[in-house]
Amino acid sequence: MKIAIQVMVPPYTYQDLDTAIHIAEAALKRGHEVTIFLFADSVLSINSKVKPIRTDRNIPEKMKELAAKGVRIEICGICMDYRGVTEDMIVEGSRPSGLPELASLFANCDRFISLMA
């Protein structure tokens, strides 16, 4: 099954990115194809310059690990521009994307999980 998860809120301030990561991991284990679409403030979650304290989880690092496991991580390019996140800052495996790609996700995925703001 193709499962897409859309996130909108910033990491650490809210739990949605953790929720999305856990759902993606469980879905991968069950053999599904997973895409995470990062919209609005959630684009901060792929900023490789984020440096949490050692005892806390490193969300960008987790996103990188997910990408390495085959999860597609698409980032709204305009949302990146609005937040000063440039392509050289994003974690390996994630890719700048946009609304046309989001529209095609709607059309092509079997399940669309929107974690609304």
Added chain:
Amino acid sequence: MALILVKYGVDNPAERVKLEIANENDKVVLIQNGVFFAVVEDVTKLTKAEVYALKNDLEARGFCTADVKNVKLIDYDGLVELIEKEEKFIG
């Protein structure tokens, strides 16, 4: 029918509307602060839908199985199972 995710707490009016409009064939999953609905209220009075709560988020807030009633506790695997079964989604 539909999978309805409730993630905000008991003071969120939109979440109450989602619970109210859900019907018998829908599945509600309480995640994040949504788990408080199962702790402080009787969910059977709030919704006609079958209600599940994410055990991970319940325990992350210091509650356990004994603190909730009328909900089925699931893990992320169980949540993905519901995502597979329910074609429609309301977030």
